Amino acid sequence: MFCPGLGLLLALGLWWLAVHGLGRDSLMAARFAPEKTWQAMLELAAGPDIWQHALASLRRVGYGLAGALLLGVPLGLLVGSWPTFNRLTSTTFQFLRMISPLSWMPLAVMALGIGEAPVVFLIAFAAVWPIVLNVAAGIQAIDPMWLTLADSLGANRRERLWRITVPAIATHLLTGIRLAIGLIWVVLVPAEMLGVNAGLGYFILDTRDRMAYGELMACVLFIGLLGFALDWLARLAHRRWSGA
DSSP states (O other): OOOHHHHHHHHHHHHHHIIIIITTTSHHHHHSOHHHHHHHHHHHHHSSHHHHHHHHHHHHHHHHHHHHHHHHHHHHHHHHHOHHHHHHHHHHHHHHHTSOGGGGHHHHHHHHOSSHHHHHHHHHHHHHHHHHHHHHHHHHTSOHHHHHHHHHTTOOHHHHIIIIIHHHHHHHHHHHHHHHHHHHHHHHHHHTTSSOSSSHHHHHHHHHHTTOHHHHHHHHHHHHHHHHHHHHHHHHHHHHHHTO
């Protein structure tokens, strides 16, 4: 039985071999050597800068995800429970879902200006579609017998929502949130190159401009670690709710 960390050690070994073996005479090897990246990562972790940029990014993620939930959950409920609405909107939603959120960057800047607003918009646009689709799938997966039983017991619309619908779609919603976090993390870094003065995307540009290549690579790895931690939290919530 192989330890999950073994694959990570193998990847690090391949990185070291590529730098010191195959590319030892190249400029890239001198700039992105694993030991230099590790040293830069320890220095960044000991200082306040990387954490301030991470908090700025996580704040935008929170705002964007909250906006996606406020819009996506009601839309998903409508799509899943109202066949006419589903037929009217399915083609439009699928079309919009297939447009890369980053394609909207110029329009977002023109409409919302430079700063926080376009970044949060792009994050929300990326996150809303998996939430809509998974909530709709949760509604469609509800056993009609549960609804019939609720009607026979005299449950009103509110009781049906909180006693049947919400528990039924919770697992699907958590799945949608996990998928949304993955999309958000892909969109976040380029979105933060829209003129903001804090965030992990901004920090990458700053390290490039300062030619601090060790810090640049350390920031890339930090983004991966932080994204992995967010995905782990989403998986943990899904397992706790589903009992898996």
